[in-house]
Amino acid sequence: MELLLDLISAVCFILGALLILSGGVGILRFPDFFTRMHAAGITETLATSLILIGLMLIAGWGLVLFKLVLILLFILLTSPTASHALAKSALHGKLKPILHNEHSK
Amino acid sequence: MNKHTISLFCILAVLWLFNSGIYTPLLLILGLVSIGFVIWLSLRMGIIDDESQPLQLSRKLPAYYFWLIKKIIQSNIDVVVLVWRGNGAISPCVATLPIGQQSEIAKVIYANSITLTPGTVAMNIENNSVLIHSLTTHSMEELREGDMARQVSRLEM
Numbered sequence: 326m327e328l329l330l331d332l333i334s335a336v337c338f339i340l341g342a343l344l345i346l347s348g349g350v351g352i353l354r355f356p357d358f359f360t361r362m363h364a365a366g367i368t369e370t371l372a373t374s375l376i377l378i379g380l381m382l383i384a385g386w387g388l389v390l391f392k393l394v395l396i397l398l399f400i401l402l403t404s405p406t407a408s409h410a411l412a413k414s415a416l417h418g419k420l421k422p423i424l425h426n427e428h429s430k
Numbered sequence: 431m432n433k434h435t436i437s438l439f440c441i442l443a444v445l446w447l448f449n450s451g452i453y454t455p456l457l458l459i460l461g462l463v464s465i466g467f468v469i470w471l472s473l474r475m476g477i478i479d480d481e482s483q484p485l486q487l488s489r490k491l492p493a494y495y496f497w498l499i500k501k502i503i504q505s506n507i508d509v510v511v512l513v514w515r516g517n518g519a520i521s522p523c524v525a526t527l528p529i530g531q532q533s534e535i536a537k538v539i540y541a542n543s544i545t546l547t548p549g550t551v552a553m554n555i556e557n558n559s560v561l562i563h564s565l566t567t568h569s570m571e572e573l574r575e576g577d578m579a580r581q582v583s584r585l586e587m
Contacts, residue, residue: 344510351513359551360522363509363565366548371506391448407546412545412553412563422563425521 330382337379344372358415359422362408369404373397434483435469442468481535490585497581502547509548512565513566521567525558530579533586540582564575 344367351364377397384390446461447453472478485523512519531537540551541560549569556559564570573579 332477347510347513351509354513354516355520356517357522358567359563360520362551362563363549364513366545366551367506367509367513370502370546370548388448388451395445395449401546405542408545409541409552412551416553416561422520422524425523425567 334379334382336377337382341372341375341379344368344375348372357423358420359412362412366408369400369408373400432478432568433485434478434480435473436523437483437485438469438472438478439465484535487535487585493562494581494585498543498546500577505547505549507566508569512549522563522565523567523570524553524561525570525574526561527573529555529558529560530576531582531586536582536586538583540579543578543582 348364348366352361352365355361355364369393369414372398377400381390381393385391441466443461446465450457450461469478472482503535529537529540531540537555537560541555544550544552544560544562549565551563552560553563562570562573564573
């Protein structure tokens with residue numbers, strides 16, 4: 326059982342790390358601010374969730390588990406708010422998103 | 431004492447008990463005092479209502495969360511594929527979609543869910559419409575079809 330949990334959490338860590346890597350590559354690769362924000366969205370949702378779930382699996386029952394759940398909840402509640410605030414202030418700062426149709430013309 | 435205050439008390443008590451982990455009389459009394467102080471402050475600010483303690487949603491939220499998690503995983507995979515395929519694969523677009531939800535909290539849940547799924551970000555909310563930036567025209571179409579809006583509306587009923 327212990328071994329199984331360790332294995333599952335290792336898989337979670339590896340997947341999470343790959344997702345964070347993809348998010349980082351996306352931030353470097355995408356053309357403008359708004360599209361880069363979507364790439365950052367990967368790291369703040371599924372990647373952090375997977376890494377925290379991996380930690381929860383090896384934490385065992387106890388206060389540590391509860392605190393990890395709290396961290397996950399706070400991240401999932403605050404990250405969309407932060408992204409929205411970023412996007413909104415970029416919009417107010419008159420930053421024009423690159424659009425697909427203009428791109429192809 | 432209404433149910434919203436009681437619910438806030440329970441949440442704060444659980445937070446204190448599980449975060450401290452030390453159960454001596456002194457710390458328990460200190461916890462009680464802090465909880466009382468926070469509740470007094472919140473009452474004075476008038477922020478204890480069904481917006482800060484959405485008890486009316488609690489029965490329907492788990493089903494919605496389950497649906498949302500599935501959606502998040504799916505759109506994460508989509509965006510990861512787009513990242514590795516590069517700039518040729520994306521087709522960023524901006525559109526204003528109407529919000530069918532009536533209550534403020536349902537509007538917020540809808541806009542936050544849009545932002546939480548990678549590939550779409552809610553940029554601005556006006557009275558009954560939301561301005562969305564999307565990484566591909568495909569995910570914008572998906573939002574336009576209104577699957578997510580229907581799920582949120584189900585919370586309102």
